[in-house]
Structures are given as structure tokens and as C-alpha cells.
Amino acid sequence: MNSLATQWQSIAQQAKDSAELMRTLSTEQKNNALQYLAQELDSQRQFILEQNKVDLDNAKQKQLSPALIDRLSLDQNKIDQMIASIRQVIELPDPVGEITGMNYRPSGIQVGKMRSPLGVIAIIYESRPNVTIEASILCFKSGNACILRGGSEAIHSNIAIYCCIEKSLEKASLSKHSIQLLENTDRSLIAMMTQSPEYIDVIIPRGGEALIKAVSNNTQIPVIKHLHGVCHVYIDQFADIEMAEKIAVNAKTRRYGVCNAMETLLVDTNVAQKILPILAKRYQEKKVRLIGCEKTCQIIDAEVATEEDWRTEYLEAILSIKVTENIESAISHINHYGSAHSDAIVTKDINRAQKFLKEVDSSSVLINASTAFADGFEYGLGAEIGISTNKIHARGPVGLEGLTNQKYIVLGQGEIRS
Amino acid sequence: MNSLATQWQSIAQQAKDSAELMRTLSTEQKNNALQYLAQELDSQRQFILEQNKVDLDNAKQKQLSPALIDRLSLDQNKIDQMIASIRQVIELPDPVGEITGMNYRPSGIQVGKMRSPLGVIAIIYESRPNVTIEASILCFKSGNACILRGGSEAIHSNIAIYCCIEKSLEKASLSKHSIQLLENTDRSLIAMMTQSPEYIDVIIPRGGEALIKAVSNNTQIPVIKHLHGVCHVYIDQFADIEMAEKIAVNAKTRRYGVCNAMETLLVDTNVAQKILPILAKRYQEKKVRLIGCEKTCQIIDAEVATEEDWRTEYLEAILSIKVTENIESAISHINHYGSAHSDAIVTKDINRAQKFLKEVDSSSVLINASTAFADGFEYGLGAEIGISTNKIHARGPVGLEGLTNQKYIVLGQGEIRS
Numbered sequence: 154m155n156s157l158a159t160q161w162q163s164i165a166q167q168a169k170d171s172a173e174l175m176r177t178l179s180t181e182q183k184n185n186a187l188q189y190l191a192q193e194l195d196s197q198r199q200f201i202l203e204q205n206k207v208d209l210d211n212a213k214q215k216q217l218s219p220a221l222i223d224r225l226s227l228d229q230n231k232i233d234q235m236i237a238s239i240r241q242v243i244e245l246p247d248p249v250g251e252i253t254g255m256n257y258r259p260s261g262i263q264v265g266k267m268r269s270p271l272g273v274i275a276i277i278y279e280s281r282p283n284v285t286i287e288a289s290i291l292c293f294k295s296g297n298a299c300i301l302r303g304g305s306e307a308i309h310s311n312i313a314i315y316c317c318i319e320k321s322l323e324k325a326s327l328s329k330h331s332i333q334l335l336e337n338t339d340r341s342l343i344a345m346m347t348q349s350p351e352y353i354d355v356i357i358p359r360g361g362e363a364l365i366k367a368v369s370n371n372t373q374i375p376v377i378k379h380l381h382g383v384c385h386v387y388i389d390q391f392a393d394i395e396m397a398e399k400i401a402v403n404a405k406t407r408r409y410g411v412c413n414a415m416e417t418l419l420v421d422t423n424v425a426q427k428i429l430p431i432l433a434k435r436y437q438e439k440k441v442r443l444i445g446c447e448k449t450c451q452i453i454d455a456e457v458a459t460e461e462d463w464r465t466e467y468l469e470a471i472l473s474i475k476v477t478e479n480i481e482s483a484i485s486h487i488n489h490y491g492s493a494h495s496d497a498i499v500t501k502d503i504n505r506a507q508k509f510l511k512e513v514d515s516s517s518v519l520i521n522a523s524t525a526f527a528d529g530f531e532y533g534l535g536a537e538i539g540i541s542t543n544k545i546h547a548r549g550p551v552g553l554e555g556l557t558n559q560k561y562i563v564l565g566q567g568e569i570r571s
Numbered sequence: 572m573n574s575l576a577t578q579w580q581s582i583a584q585q586a587k588d589s590a591e592l593m594r595t596l597s598t599e600q601k602n603n604a605l606q607y608l609a610q611e612l613d614s615q616r617q618f619i620l621e622q623n624k625v626d627l628d629n630a631k632q633k634q635l636s637p638a639l640i641d642r643l644s645l646d647q648n649k650i651d652q653m654i655a656s657i658r659q660v661i662e663l664p665d666p667v668g669e670i671t672g673m674n675y676r677p678s679g680i681q682v683g684k685m686r687s688p689l690g691v692i693a694i695i696y697e698s699r700p701n702v703t704i705e706a707s708i709l710c711f712k713s714g715n716a717c718i719l720r721g722g723s724e725a726i727h728s729n730i731a732i733y734c735c736i737e738k739s740l741e742k743a744s745l746s747k748h749s750i751q752l753l754e755n756t757d758r759s760l761i762a763m764m765t766q767s768p769e770y771i772d773v774i775i776p777r778g779g780e781a782l783i784k785a786v787s788n789n790t791q792i793p794v795i796k797h798l799h800g801v802c803h804v805y806i807d808q809f810a811d812i813e814m815a816e817k818i819a820v821n822a823k824t825r826r827y828g829v830c831n832a833m834e835t836l837l838v839d840t841n842v843a844q845k846i847l848p849i850l851a852k853r854y855q856e857k858k859v860r861l862i863g864c865e866k867t868c869q870i871i872d873a874e875v876a877t878e879e880d881w882r883t884e885y886l887e888a889i890l891s892i893k894v895t896e897n898i899e900s901a902i903s904h905i906n907h908y909g910s911a912h913s914d915a916i917v918t919k920d921i922n923r924a925q926k927f928l929k930e931v932d933s934s935s936v937l938i939n940a941s942t943a944f945a946d947g948f949e950y951g952l953g954a955e956i957g958i959s960t961n962k963i964h965a966r967g968p969v970g971l972e973g974l975t976n977q978k979y980i981v982l983g984q985g986e987i988r989s
Contacts (some may be wrong), residue, residue: 521983
């Protein structure tokens with residue numbers, strides 16, 4: 154075994170051992186450590202910003218993209234936000250140990266479910282150093298051990314933040330191995346991680362599609378992944394036109410680069426003549442490039458859409474528009490071309506709203522609200538470790554509950570089975 | 572593309588299209604089809620048994636093992652059981668559409684969760700033709716389309732049963748593609764199935780470890796799998812001795828070949844002297860071969876256990892016994908050597924019971940009850956499609972709920988995000 158493999162083995166084993174200890178912690182013990190962490194971050198601001206500057210200087214020297222440098226850079230405000238999110242996670246109820254649905258069975262036993270930590274969670278992320286805090290505190294409060302693998306471009310910032318984590322765990326008399334940061338950013342450690350199902354229970358890659366595919370195509374370990382965000386707003390024939398306008402503009406133009414931004418607008422053929430010109434004007438004001446189906450192009454000025462457009466997550470000021478025959482064809486379009494992320498309908502008709510809710514197979518389905526609400530904070534999760542587009546386990550914004558599972562528990566009084 | 576690939580493509584596409592229709596069905600529509608299926612099976616008993624005889628004759632000619640022939644054979648009684656399980660699934664509440672946790676958020680939107688079908692489920696199973704019915708009715712009632720791939724040794728029986736399924740779907744005016752049976756048992760179809768994440772949402776292999784590993788090591792599709800059942804009973808120092816005896820005997824000797832049978836008995840050192848001789852006598856009467864740790868061998872007559880024994884699912888009249896220092900070492904043994912299946916404690920002490928519940932990371936954790944209760948029927952699920960030893964999504968017996976997921980739903984009144 155080479156030295157890197159030995160190193161990985163030891164990290165993985167320590168995580169596994171820590172996961173056992175994490176299960177035994179009380180809510181108070183976990184909250185105490187989080188309190189210490191908030192204090193520690195506050196007192197180490199100077200050091201963290203200095204170390205972040207090293208990363209930033211390196212990034213500039215390597216001529217990394219301005220977008221990446223933006224994600225990489227920390228300031229007092231971002232440290233305030235990290236501290237605020239720790240305080241928020243302290244306030245969130247502890248999901249571990251929640252018992253639900255205990256019922257007596259004819260045999261005399263009582264059966265229900267108890268919520269438990271998943272075990273060891275590996276987080277693989279890029280540039281943003283605040284993920285080091287966000288991921289740590291969510292995994293920790295939900296009773297999991299975690300192994301963090303941040304990008305090499307952020308390593309000085311990450312180590313500085315991790316020093317605070319290590320100190321706060323020590324202050325709380327807890328194992329520092331409950332949260333571990335890979336200080337070595339050698340890529341072969343990622344390969345070892347993905348090949349260690351005996352140690353790692355779940356992998357959460359946070360980053361671009363290339364990273365997510367590289368991880369999930371090479372592992373038997375469950376991956377909580379967030380692939381695309383091809384989100385739709387469907388304006389039904391019974392929509393309130395003013396509401397539809399407001400939502401369609403907000404969903405597209407609030408922020409272009411986010412996963413919950415609308416990428417395709419679907420408009421019922423019965424209202425298309427009326428609403429499309431209004432919307433086209435609004436989008437033109439915001440300089441949104443419009444791409445449309447044949448019918449759309451007959452009504453407003455737009456480029457002709459190709460099949461590929463319906464599957465595209467533009468993440469910029471581009472919108473594809475399709476006129477649909479009816480609600481069925483709108484739902485079918487969403488289920489066929491969408492990415493099971495977040496999709497909304499605007500309608501005054503309750504039957505259509507119910508139909509849309511039931512039949513659209515997305516992790517968030519919204520009625521008369523902007524897709525921009527599909528977010529852990531807006532949903533009341535306090536924080537999110539990502540948005541899952543998986544079909545099993547957690548879907549949509551993943552908070553504390555998504556980092557736990559449910560086991561069956563049985564309470565008996567000596568029952569045996571005949 | 573060869574003809575088999577073309578065939579698979581068409582089956583997979585039909586399943587995917589059917590899954591969309593399945594989402595739209597009402598509970599009544601699904602129950603009607605299930606009623607027809609019960610009637611159809613009842614009227615086709617003769618035909619099914621004849622076709623089963625063809626499989627049995629082939630199996631005998633090929634000198635397949637008596638155990639396999641036993642699993643393969645149908646009789647009136649087994650058909651009665653299939654019909655009974657259909658009637659039972661009709662009675663179960665429809666999990667689809669269940670809405671939970673709707674709460675208002677400060678923004679004005681109301682957020683909660685709705686239960687939905689997973690989509691297309693592939694079931695790969697061996698010999699037992701009754702799985703054709705069990706799997707079909709659970710997938711169907713939970714709103715999923717399914718593709719069934721049974722063993723070649725049971726193909727005549729499976730086709731006969733599938734004829735009833737097809738007829739009942741037709742009678743109910745539903746697509747016959749909502750349940751499909753692969754009549755071609757060429758193994759390369761399994762390979763195509765596991766390589767079709769764009770069509771298949773979940774794979775459930777039901778069979779031996781070789782089958783489960785072959786499937787799960789070769790796919791990126793989530794697999795709901797049931798690996799081993801290395802189940803434990805821990806007799807705590809504060810156990811009721813009579814109750815402990817009753818449970819330890821039942822958990823081991825009720826049936827040897829089942830996954831929820833106890834394979835390792837853990838006994839607290841403070842009661843070992845007292846209870847082990849009593850138990851040894853009971854096990855000797857049942858001709859159970861005893862294998863023990865050093866301390867066990869000092870107290871009763873047993874063979875010396877190797878490290879391997881603690882990980883072994885004997886599935887026969889063999890039991891390994893270990894004397895543990897305390898409850899902590901018992902829990903640690905279970906989490907280390909167990910298979911996260913079903914583990915029980917016998918104790919009168921509530922604090923220890925709570926500790927065991929919280930800290931044992933198994934899909935079923937039992938207090939003062941035999942591990943033999945870890946079963947879908949005993950838990951009130953009506954039926955089970957398998958027992959999951961996964962860490963994410965469904966754990967333990969998987970019934971209708973385990974074949975669904977939860978999406979976020981948002982009800983607004985025109986809210987936009989600032």
C-alpha cells in the first residue's frame with residue numbers, strides 16, 4: 154500500500170469510529186460544540202482572511218476566472234454569514250431520535266420508526282470556503298461524521314477554517330475526527346474515497362456537472378446529487394394574468410445563474426396571444442434573449458427553438474418559450490424535458506392545481522409561486538447541504554432531515570413469533 | 572443495435588411511458604385492476620398449475636436442488652395465498668398523494684411534502700413464481716410501472732401468471748405496459764437493464780448474495796438491496812431470565828433459513844454463568860451446534876469461535892455466542908460485525924433499552940421481542956417486496972411506502988422572491 158492509501162485508510166477508519174461516537178451524543182453536547190465554533194470563527198477572523206488572501210493571490214497568479222475568484226473570496230460579511238448559519242443550526246431541532254408512528258400490532262409488539270444518523274458522509278466541493286462550515290455543521294448536528302474534500306484553490310482558507318473546527322471540538326471534549334478535512338488535495342484521494350463503501354455511507358458532491366458525474370459514475374456508494382436545474386413555469390389558461398406576469402418575470406430574472414431559475418416558460422395556447430406580448434416586453438427590458446416554439450414565434454419576436462433548447466439549463470439571460478395545447482401536454486413536457494428540479498404552475502383553478510401537484514415528478518412542485526422559492530432557507534430547513542434531484546431518499550433542498558434515515562423500532566414485552 | 576437491444580429499448584420506453592400514466596390513476600382505478608387480478612388468478616388455477624408442472628419437470632430433469640424445486644413449486648394453497656395478498660394490498664391505504672407537514676413560511680408560501688411514485692422499478696428475482704404477483708401488486712398500488720425479470724427455471728409459471736396480470740389490466744382499461752414480464756430470460760437483458768438509468772429509477776434484486784452483488788456492482792441506478800442477515804440478541808445484565816430464554820430460543824430455532832433468524836447471541840458477563848447453561852440445554856435439545864468465545868467455552872460446551880464466525884450468516888442450526896463486558900461492547904460488536912438487519916436486546920432497564928435503540932445502527936432494533944418479528948407482515952405493511960439493508964431511503968421491510976418518495980410542494984398566492 155502506498156503512503157497515500159495508508160493515509161486514506163487511517164482517515165476513513167477514524168471517521169467510521171467517530172460516527173459511532175456521534176450517535177451517542179446528546180443535543181446539548183452537539184450544540185455546545187457549535188457554540189464554541191461560532192466563537193472560534195469570530196476570534197479568528199484575521200487569520201482566516203489572511204489565509205484566504207494567500208488563496209486569492211495564487212488564484213490571480215494562475216489567472217483563474219473572475220467567477221471562481223468571486224466564489225473563493227471571503228470578507229467580514231461572509232464570516233458573519235457563517236457565524237449566523239451556525240447560530241441558526243443550533244436553534245434547529247435535533248432530528249436524531251425522533252420517533253414516529255408507534256402502533257400496536259396484533260402480536261402485542263409496538264412498531265414504529267426512529268430517525269438516525271446516516272454514518273460517515275463525504276463532501277466533495279469546489280472553491281467556496283464557506284461550504285467547509287455549512288457542510289460541517291449540518292453533518293455534525295445530524296449526528297454524522299464527515300470527511301471534507303475542498304478544492305486545492307481554497308486549501309489555505311479551508312485549513313484556516315478547519316483549525317477553528319478542530320479547536321471547538323477539542324473544547325467540547327469531542328473527537329476531532331468527527332469532522333475531518335483532507336489537507337492533501339491529491340485527486341487520487343477522491344478515487345479512494347469513492348472506492349470505500351465499507352467506510353463511507355453517502356457522498357455529496359457540490360459543484361459543476363463534471364465533478365458530479367465524475368463522482369457518481371465511479372462509485373457504488375449512494376450519491377446525493379444535484380444535476381441540472383431545467384425549471385419551468387406553466388401559465389395555465391385559467392391563470393391570473395397579472396400574477397402570471399409577476400411570477401414569470403421573477404422566476405427568470407431574479408438571478409440568472411442559480412439552479413432554481415426558470416429556463417423554459419410554458420404557456421397555454423388559450424392565453425398565449427394575451428400574455429406573451431406583455432411578457433416579451435418585460436423580458437426585452439431586462440435584455441433576456443427569447444427562444445420559442447413555432448407558435449411562440451408567430452406571436453412574439455423570438456429565435457426558433459431546437460429540440461436541444463428544451464433540455465438546456467442556460468444559467469443566463471436566455472429563455473425558451475413553448476405554447477402548449479393543454480395542461481396535459483405541459484405536464485408531459487416537464488416530465489420529459491425537465492430535470493425533476495422545481496416546476497411551477499400559475500392557475501386559479503383548483504382541479505388543475507391538484508393535477509399539476511400530483512403528476513409533475515419534480516423535487517419541488519409549486520402552485521402560484523416563483524420557482525425562486527425552491528431553497529432550503531425559504532423552505533424553513535435553516536440551511537441546505539445541496540438540492541437533490543435524486544429519485545430516492547431526500548429530494549429537493551437537503552437539510553438536517555435529509556442527512557438522517559429511519560430505522561424500525563419494536564417494543565415488546567417478551568413476545569416471540571409462533 | 573442488435574435485436575435484443577431493440578427489444579429492451581422498446582420495453583423500457585413502454586415502461587417509462589406507462590409510469591407517467593400510473594401517476595395519474597386514482598386509488599379506485601388501481602384497486603379495480605387488483606380485484607380483476609384476484610378473480611383472474613382464481614379462474615386460471617388449472618392453467619397456472621399445468622405450466623408450473625412444465626417448469627418442475629424441467630427442473631427435475633436438470634437435477635436442480637430440492638430447495639430450489641421447493642421454491643419453484645406452486646399448489647392450490649400457494650395460489651390461495653397470492654389471491655389473499657392481492658386482497659390485502661387492495662385494503663391498504665394508497666400511499667400516493669399523502670400530504671404532510673404543510674406550514675406557512677414568513678414569505679407567505681405554504682411548504683410541505685407530497686408522496687409520489689418512484690417511476691419505473693425493475694425487479695430481478697429467482698425461482699419463486701409467487702414473487703411475480705407480490706412484486707407486481709406492490710409496485711402497481713404504489714403507482715409505479717415495473718419490469719419483472721424472473722428466473723429461467725420458472726418462466727412457464729411466470730408467463731402463466733403474467734397472462735392473468737395482462738388480462739386484468741386490459742379489463743380495467745389500463746396499459747398492459749404498467750407491468751411487464753421479460754419473457755426472454757437471456758442474461759444480457761439484465762446487463763441492459765442495469766445500464767439504463769434513463770429508463771429505470773430503482774432496481775430491486777431478490778435472491779442470493781451473488782445475484783445482488785452482480786446487480787449492484789454494475790449499475791449507477793439505485794438498488795434497494797438486502798444483503799446479509801447477521802442478527803443478534805443481546806441479553807443484558809438486567810434481563811428477565813425467563814424472557815431472555817424464550818426470546819433467544821425463538822430467534823434462533825423458529826426457522827433456521829430465514830434472514831431474521833439470530834446468528835450470534837451476546838450475553839452480558841454478569842448473567843452469563845446463570846443463563847448460558849440453561850440456553851445450552853435448550854439448544855442441545857434442538858441440535859443446534861454451538862460456537863463460542865473463550866469465556867463462553869469456559870461456561871458451556873462449545874467449539875471455539877474464529878473472527879470469521881462473528882460475521883457469518885449461518886442460515887442453519889449453528890449459533891455463535893459471545894460474552895460481552897457491558898452494553899457498550901455489545902452495541903459496538905453489533906455495529907461492527909452485524910449486517911444492519913435486525914438486532915434485539917432483552918432488558919428490564921429502560922435507560923439501557925433507550926441506549927440500545929439509539930445507538931444500534933440496524934434497520935430493525937427490537938426491545939424484549941424476538942428478531943423473528945422483523946417482517947413486513949408483522950410490522951403491518953401488508954406485504955413486503957424485500958428487506959432493505961441500505962443506509963439511505965427505505966430501511967428494513969419495504970412495503971408500499973418504500974416504493975414511493977416525497978417531493979416538496981409549495982402553495983402560494985402569487986408570491987415572488989425579492
